Amino acid sequence: MDFAYSPKVQALQSRLTEFMQAHIYPNEARYEAEVAANRAAGNAWLPTRVVEELKQTARAAGLWNLFLPDAEHGAGLSNLEYAPLCEIMGRVIWAPEVFNCSAPDTGNMEVLVRYGSAQQQRDWLEPLLDGRIRSCFGMTEPDVASSDATNITSSIVRDGDEYVINGRKWWSSGGSDPRCKVFIFMGKTDAGNPDRHRQQSMILIPRDTPGVTVRRNLPVFGFDDAPHGHAEIDFEQVRVPVTNLLLGEGRGxxxxxxxxxxxxxxxxxxxxxxxxxxxxxxxxxxxxxxxxxxxxxxxxxxxxxxxxxxxxxxxxxxxxxxxxxxxxxxxxxxxxxxxxxxxxxxxxxxxxxxxxxxxxxxxxxxxxxxxxxxxxxxxxxxxxxxxxxxxxxxxxxxxxxxxxxx
The missing domain is CATH 1.20.140.10 (Butyryl-CoA Dehydrogenase, subunit A, domain 3)
Known part of the structure; x- marks a missing residue:
């Protein structure tokens, strides 16, 4: 195996390092001040102006969606090529969002690229790739040991042309962000299946669907962890079209x-x-x-x-x-x-x-x-x-x- 970085990766490393030095490190104090001001005003989860401004700068510099190996949607980099670039972005916790390379959106975009239908990609992948919206991943539950994903109890039940979703999720990354417009939700469509790994499915739930309620923003070591944060969310009799299911029943x-x-x-x-x-x-x-x-x-x-x-x-x-x-x-x-x-x-x-x-x-x-x-x-x-x-x-x-x- 050869871990030497290619000329393409070396050039991206140089450009990314220069961007961090010119735009990210000098704005760390401004970022902290904006978050503090939002918190004092009563909503620490509001997007910061500095990050939104720097997104445009990063996109203009061609440093956008570097994480996606799919050349049609991203930079076409392999995992090995992306590693040193991700490390550079990781030097400042909020920096990856500037390049549209932050969790949970990166994972959710990869799900939509790999498993989403053409319509699902038009509705959700495209605005995520553009940075126009953000997303949330709902898997972990407060009432079960979610380290074993087969334990989840949330339900996804078909009713005609719709699925009805019920459950409570927590540590749902990005659920508190006002820009969050869609959840990828994991629940059981076939709880009685003898194969415990075929009981679950994943489905797309628009944030504004009736029955979706953010109960609270979870603290981390006593702090609010804003503006990213994690939410505890109730899903009560949430109805979405069957076309919102990802890949198929039992594939979650x-x-x-x-x-x-x-x-x-x-x-x-x-x-x-x-x-x-x-x-x-x-x-x-x-x-x-x-x-x-x-x-x-x-x-x-x-x-x-x-x-x-x-x-x-x-x-x-x-x-x-x-x-x-x-x-x-x-x-x-x-x-x-x-x-x-x-x-x-x-x-x-x-x-x-x-x-x-x-x-x-x-x-x-x-x-x-x-x-x-x-x-x-x-x-x-x-x-x-x-x-x-x-x-x-x-x-x-x-x-x-x-x-x-x-």
Whole structure:
């Protein structure tokens, strides 16, 4: 395997890095100020002006929809080619949205590209690709252990030319955003099917459909996590046309697996960017901060943590690149173990490196908006898209299977 970046990718890396330096980093304070102003005015989930303005700049620069391997709709990059670009965007938590490369829209667009009908693509994929609307993914439920997706209890029942949907979802990414216009909802169409992986289906629900109610915006470590955030949503006697079903009845688990593979690796790519930036902050702090009469860089524990952070980041990056290579060459299903491995390794690495950065900054580390939000994001990803324990179990079973077949 060859992880050398092609001239095309190197050019995109250069353009993306220049864009971040010219437009993203200088606007971090403005972004925080706009979110704070919206929060003070009573609605922290309003879109920020700075992100909406920068979207136009990014699109004009040709840095738009880079995540989609489908050349008809996106940049036509493989997972391996997209990885270093996603890492650059991931250095600022809100930056991916500027390039129309943020969750949950990326995963939802991939679902519509792979599984959507022509009409579904016209209605929802096209405005998502244009950045005119946003979307939400509704899978996790508060009343069951949703780490096992076969546990979901929400129902999708056919009634003539319509499906009737009932259920409650939470941790629904993007559900609080006023630009959110459509949900991809997972529920059971055939709860009695003996094959537990054929009971579920996925369906498109327009946000303004009667019976859809956002109950609350979920806090993350006590904070509102706006303006992205996650919602708890009720679906009560929601009716949509049968044409809103994705792919067919009983295909929901199949769609979920197809969606979560790229989604998981994108999260890991972005986490490497967050960790790299935290390490950079650590190094600068070490060179200029004096404690007990000498620079932090002269303290043994500081050097040890910087070295260990460098090792952990590079290890995680190589694991991510290997998973991306496998996805490109043998497909997501065969690369299941590699995807699960990075989903465990990358968040754990990022949590550790960012925690060391916070410790290095002392009290200032707890007050720093980047470090605080970066740590929260990294810690949340030990649960999102499957908790560590589920992925470790999966890896262990796959490893044991090699010996059973022998």
């Amino acid at each position: 688990f199949e769609i979920a697996q197809g969606r979560l593979g790229p989604g998981r690796i994108h999260h890991c790519m972005r986490l490497i960017g967050l960790a790299e930036r935290a390490l950079e902050m650590m190094c600068r702090r070490n060179l200029h901060r004096v404690v007990f009469g000498k620079a932090l860089a002269e303290q043994g524990v500081s050097l040890e943590r910087i070295a260990e952070a460098r090792i952990l980041i590079d290890q995680a990056r190589l694991l991510v690149l290997n998973a991306a290579y496998m996805m490109d060459t043998v497909g997501n299903k065969v690369a299941a173990k590699e995807i699960a491995m990075i989903k465990v390794a990358a968040p754990a690495m990022a949590c550790k490196v960012i925690d060391w950065a916070i410790q290095m900054f002392g009290g200032a580390g707890m007050a720093d908006p980047f470090l605080a939000s970066a740590y929260a994001a990294a810690r949340a990803l030990r649960l999102a898209d499957g908790p560590d324990e589920v992925h470790r179990n999966h890896i262990g079973k796959l490893e044991l299977a090699r010996y059973r077949t022998r």
